[in-house]
Amino acid sequence: MDKWILLTHQIAQDAPNLRVKVWRNLKKRGAVLFKNAVYLLPYTKEHEESMQWICKQIRDSGSDASLFITESMDKKHKEEIIKTFQEACNKEYVPCIDQCSDVLKQIEQIEGTEGVTDRSVEDLKRKLSEIVKSADEIAKIDFFHAPQRDEFLEKIESIRKRIEKWSKKMKEEAPVVNTVYQKKAFLGKKWVTRKDIYIDRLASAWLIRRFIDPNAKFVFISKGENNLPKNAIPFDMYGAEFTHHGDACTLETLIKAFDLKDHALRPIAEIVHDIDLKDNKYNRKESEGIAQIITGLSKKLNNDNKLLEKGMEIFDALYHYYTTKTKGGN
The missing domain is CATH 1.20.58 (Methane Monooxygenase Hydroxylase; Chain G, domain 1)
Incomplete structure (x- = not known):
């Protein structure tokens, strides 16, 4: 393209709003300021009409504007x-x-x-x-x-x-969320997840040990590590069977996958969901406090095995509370 439309204008100093308005209109149409002297657009009939309209807008506001159609002097230009x-x-x-x-x-x-x-x-x-x-x-x-x-x-x-x-x-x-797994097939297993465990992995590990595999052993691997321990069952890991599905966190997936009917698990799962997914789906008032406790312990202990040990106590206490509450106790 060798043909161009040039626009020059002299907008009065006391018309800053007009200056901004013109600049926005030129920018919207793709015009560029060439050598800090003139605004340029490749020539098309549409561009010519747009520039004529901008010229008129400037002139009608009491300032001056001129429009030219020209060609490139040479290839370098x-x-x-x-x-x-x-x-x-x-x-x-x-x-x-x-x-x-x-x-x-x-x-x-x-x-x-x-x-x-x-x-x-x-x-x-x-x-x-x-x-x-x-x-x-x-x-x-x-x-x-x-x-x-x-x-x-x-x-x-x-x-x-x-x-x-x-x-x-x-x-x-x-x-997987429609499959019911038999707990007896998962006894005495080694379960693997990523390091730096937080609420969902911690709660899932508690559920596994308390309701699925009492002798479960847990291994924590670094992010990006693909060599899983032999015969280990991954959880809360991308591509694993026991992980997030739909809008369910891993704890919810495990509860459904093993068809766990204990009513006290429901409020715990809802708390974990709200903390992990941050979508406030269940609006559990306990979530903020539990999140602060887990975060504080994680920073203090800085060790997954120690955090898991303390986490077991926290979720045992929560489970006891909701079990008692479900049964109508005080």
């Missing part, structure tokens, strides 16, 4: 103009790229904490949609394919692939 457009769009893409990077970090965090749920997938889809919508507006004025656009598209594709992988994995794992 054309390349310089195109580079100006690309640099302007590069700056516009940067926030979108940063948002994509934040989403990818969030994905890593969710995978690292095994918190993949229908809710988290939908949340990421919504964020992706918002980012793409913003980028679509930039694409409308990216007349010369700014280099940052490629980086942005790569990140978008990466996010889409991860979401698709999650969705597929969750569909494959969905039957």
Whole structure:
């Protein structure tokens, strides 16, 4: 493209609102300030009409504006103009790229904490949609394919692939919540989960030892470690059978998978759910206090085995409380 529309204006000093309004209109249409002298747009009939409208707006407000149609003097001049457009769009893409990077970090965090749920997938889809919508507006004025656009598209594709992988994995794992497992097949086992246990893994370990496998042994592995102990049963880990399913945390999955009917487990599961998923689904008033206790112990002990030992006492106490309450005791 060698043909361009140029706009120059002299807006009165006492009209700052008009100056801002004109700048926003020019920016919205993709016009760039070339050599701090004139605003440029590639020539199209549509662009010409838009610039004429802006000129009229300036003049009607008592200031001055002029519009010119010209051509590039030579190849070097054309390349310089195109580079100006690309640099302007590069700056516009940067926030979108940063948002994509934040989403990818969030994905890593969710995978690292095994918190993949229908809710988290939908949340990421919504964020992706918002980012793409913003980028679509930039694409409308990216007349010369700014280099940052490629980086942005790569990140978008990466996010889409991860979401698709999650969705597929969750569909494959969905039957577990409809399967009832026999406790006798899980006696005397070694159970494995990630290090730095928190509420869901802690509560799940308590449930396993108290209701499924009294002699269960627990192993904690580092994030990203794929070599699980031989014959160990993973829980609250991405890709495991006993982990998050739909909007259920791992504790809820275990209760359903082993068909545990004890009524005292329900309020405990609701507390753990609210703390772990932070969605306030059950609005349990106890959640904040329990979360503070577990967080404090975790920081104080800084050791998974010691935290597990203390956690067993906490959940034993909770279970005793709700058992007594269920039976109508004081």
